[in-house]
Amino acid sequence: MGKTNYSTKLISCRAYLESFFRGIYVIRKNTLAIVGIGVFLSLLLMCIFAPWLAPYPEDAGDAIHLSQSFKSPSMLHILGTDQMGRDIFSRITFGGRNTLLAGLIIPLVGASIGCTLGLIAGYIGRRIGSVIMRTTDVFLSIPPLIIALLVIGVFGPSLKNIIFALSIVWWPWYTRLVHGEVISLREETFVESSRLLGAKSTRTMFSEILPNAIPPIIVKITLDIGYAILNAAALGFLGLGVLPPTPEWGLMVSQGRLYLPSIWWITTFPGIFIFLAVFSINLIGDGLRDLLDVEVM
Amino acid sequence: MTSPILSIKNLAVSFNTFEGEAKVIDHINLDVGEKETVGLVGETGCGKSVTLKTILGILPIPPGKVTNGQILFGDKNLLTLPTKELCKLRGRGISLIPQDPLVSLNPVFTIKAQFLDLAMRQGEEHVSRINYYRKKLNKKQTQQVVKKIITMLQKVQIPDPERVLEYYPYQLSGGMAQRILIAISLIGSPRLLLADEPTTALDVTVQKQIITLLKKIAEDSNLSMLYITHNLGVTRKIAKRVYIMYAGQIVEMGNVREIFNEPLHPYTSGLINALPKITREKFNGIDGTIPDYVHPPKGCRFYPRCPSADESCKNQRPVMIEVKENHFVACRLFQEGR
Amino acid sequence: MRFREYLLRRLLLFIPTLFCVMVLVFILSRMLPGDPARLALGPDAPMSQISALRYSLGLDKPIHIQFLIFLENLLHGKMGLSLLTNRDVCQDVVQFYPASFELALVSMTIAMAIGIPLGIVSGIKQNKWIDHLSRVVSLFGVSVPRFWLAIIFILVFSFYMRIMPISGRIGSGIPPPAHITGLYLIDSLVTLNIPAFVSSLKHIILPAISLSVSPLAQIVRLLRAGIIEHKRAPYVMMVKANGMPEDLINRKYLFKISFIPVLSIIGLLFASIIAMSFVVETVFSWPGIGRYGSNAVLYADFNAIVGVTIVAGVTFIIANFVVDMFYGYFDPRIRYG
């Protein structure tokens, strides 16, 4: 065999960098996505560093300062205080930890269960595949939030159960998505070529089909973080999530409801934070959708 | 030559892309005479379809943009014509036979629905809902139009037209769909037919049938036709005069037989050389690829691939020169002698 | 005509799905930690009483027999007693369901009535101001928490502006219309009971709007994407080039083909409305199945939870079936394929 007289490694490294910078370029064109990343990251950081950021960290628990209750937003309490006199902003920074955690974990768990099943159903096909897909159809036939309610009804309200409940209702979407992708990719000529080169089905699966199925999954996970936050907050709002006095955005909205209309800030601000988180993640998702050029629901 | 029915003068079209402004059509001139069939030949991506869309005013703007020139249809400049006038011309003055017949019919409507709406509404700019249903519910008028459509379908040799009208597009074969599209393009009795590679997607035996049909129709109804294709053989069958296009420029024009027997431009002869012939002569392709339209070569756009190029080709764009009677070419090789 | 066969196939698919939903609900309801009989009777009940209840509930029988009993009871309209109302859950469902159904129907109508035109205009006038506006609206729609929006609505329209009622289904002084369908809007119209109609309309608007924002946004999004995709398609170019007026193309030809993907998710949107009504009904004290269900979860009223789940599931499956029929009409390729 001939000599290698140039460094293949170097060339591939350069190409990698090129594609990386091109990606950044495309994202930068999409200003909204950048805004989304900025907002979401700062929310995330705010929650992570809550103990240092919150002006009154002790208010995240069951502290009671009745003298301070129902203070409207001011320099001391920038978002005001609640019925126990606790600082809303402090509670929001801690409460976000629960809401965002649920929002991040649920799609990831759902995606890992769903994608595995989808891959199996799509590639092995035949009997196992159709059993999986029929099961998926059944799970898809009930609104997810309702199964989640049933699960929480059975196991009792708590954040852990919310995450568990929503995760197990989330997977069918990914199964359907991945199954559809695999089915259509299987018909692509390059998959047939790989088989004609003598590749075994596992290699074809993991090195030809899977890399092409990943972009829609990533976009869907991103967009689903938003939906998961909304759903988790809705369950929290119904009182099925964390139990008071632990703060959680959905729960905080619900608690403030009793003191409307005069004490508007207890309800309004946590709601705005939920909105901001979901809005920014949707901006990111839309940007990714354009970047990776895929269409998912 | 009598005065042309369609005359493109110095047309330039560009597209705004990621990388910059792509100059896709670079100052072309083209005439189609009364009752004449003219071929426009070029390879993929040389700007044939863009030319056609610009003529019809259906070029998506933006990203497209006409930067220069005129398109005269009779005495009207299509580029500056008000929308209302343009609407009157589409289908009735100029009509289009599209490229891929099977995807050129809306898949969720029957042939009848599409044909009928087109036939009843051609030439109008706006249709109000009330007006639409009033006309549609007018049985007598509708029946007349259906009759006209059926005659047209018989003209393009569709067997059992009444039944075919109830079909959805996916129930048709390619040849059948193309016949229907030809009928659609003829329903408004246009004077000029623009054919955008109408046989590319079809089998050769069907291609032969369609070309024969088109030729007959053009003759019978005194139509002019601009026939766009990448297939030299098809051009020879249907057209008398041909324009050879390369990378957004017209490089050669003349009588079909003359050009194919004695091509002058290196690109034309390269194309002819590349064609596998049934005489089993040697054939060879052209090196290189079509240039980048954002930064095209300054001079002749063919120069990077041209076997007879020299320094002067690089910077100087050759002009069209009449080398023989009615045989024009844009190449340095023929400029120097004059 | 193969349309009938298509419908039949859909119908046949409908039955096993329904059956599987029952199985799923049954399994989940039997996954309760602890013994349902003991839970029902309390920790101090004597053993004999418990086993008697176990016997009468059929809990001592094998699981598949239990399932059959469950189904049989369901057929006879027996879902067990609700802890909250002390009636059979079936009665509760019959009482509360029309209110929820009416709410869902109205919000779906709002979503479609605004979403469809907005999506079309936005797709056709891509990158014009109306398009930007509708994109902002739809982004807002998918991002805003519906329960929060509901509260803000009450705050603004009911407390500050005082133009809308705060809660309930009809004004307190107005007797509800005669029971015909159970949907107040229809019943009051049929009986020409104008005050009842006006009042129930006023009551339904805020909850319906807050439920409709997200489906509306998704309709706009999908329709816009479809229009943009098909706008440049060869079949649109063809009719345009041959002289079909542009507004006819947009209204009829572009719309029908772009609407197909929207249709395919309408069932899902309906599901999201049903699901979210649990929260929104709570906010507006809407006397529907959603509020009943969320209370049931809070008070661990298992029979009620199971009943509500079944009703929601069945509603969703039926909605999907109806959508499928429209699907067959809109897309001949499906019908014949």
Add this chain to the structure above:
Amino acid sequence: MSEVPLLDIRNLKVYFPIYQGLLKKEVGTVRAVDNVSFNIKKGGLFGLVGETASGKTTIAKTILGVVHPTSGEIRFKGEKISHLNDESRRKLTSKMQMIHQDTSSSLNPRKKVGELIKVALDIHRIGTAVERLDEVSRMLQYVQLPPENFLSKYPAALSGGQKQRVAIARALILKPEVVVLDEPTSALDVSVQAKILNLLTKLKKEFNLTYLFISHDLSVVLNMSDTIGVMYLGELVEVGGSEDILVNPMHPYTRALISAIPVISEKERNILPKVPPLRGEIGSAINPPTGCRFHTRCPYAKEKCARERPNWVQINEKHTVRCYLVQRF
């Protein structure tokens, strides 16, 4: 004829059942390939020509084992290779390769050219990592793509012709004996097509390959092959040396095909047979016409053609045809 052909296809039938209705009842069969036999000698170049739906691609896929034959057999060097199990089939892949028509989807868009070609060596565990890379660049040079420019490009950055060159390099890196070319140039422009065809001819000599060349373009097949088989609706209707087929086509369909070639010069035009135009279009393989399948379009069809299928008639050593017109002589 004592020499064993490299590839021997005997009475090959490939039927696909069609299911329809509520119970997925079998309502018909697509007779994609019906009783086709031909063989290719080592170093031969067999051209298979026919229009859409004539069953050309199905034959290619059956030979490579993607589709299983309904009956009949395929022999490679005298050994039966139809109905092999997956494992033995996989061993055979290095002997037989295929180049697809669709340049845009035959390369995985998420892999670079280098990986795309190297994967063949990875699968068959040939050579060390360094040797594999060297081999890849050597193959790229064979197909006239400078490795330093192309190794790390993604398929999206390549033109149609370049993609097809990559596909060729990948197919040839395993040093196969038979290459099935399924319309390798029909998606390309003429100027590029000529380049690829000439490259294929050159590589055939250098690697001592045997080609099965499938195309709908008779002028290409005439130039590329030494033997040509003409297919119509799943059946082979005429087989002969390419000179014979061009100068002395016997089957009315072959004649119609040749006469429909859009030629450009007077010289070529004079060679074309003058035939009346065909009626209609190629039928459906679901319920193919009885008797001779071509009779519905044939300008010379007699009543007998609709009833019975004609037998093969030997014209000369290589040239056989299946038509009653010829039988009369």
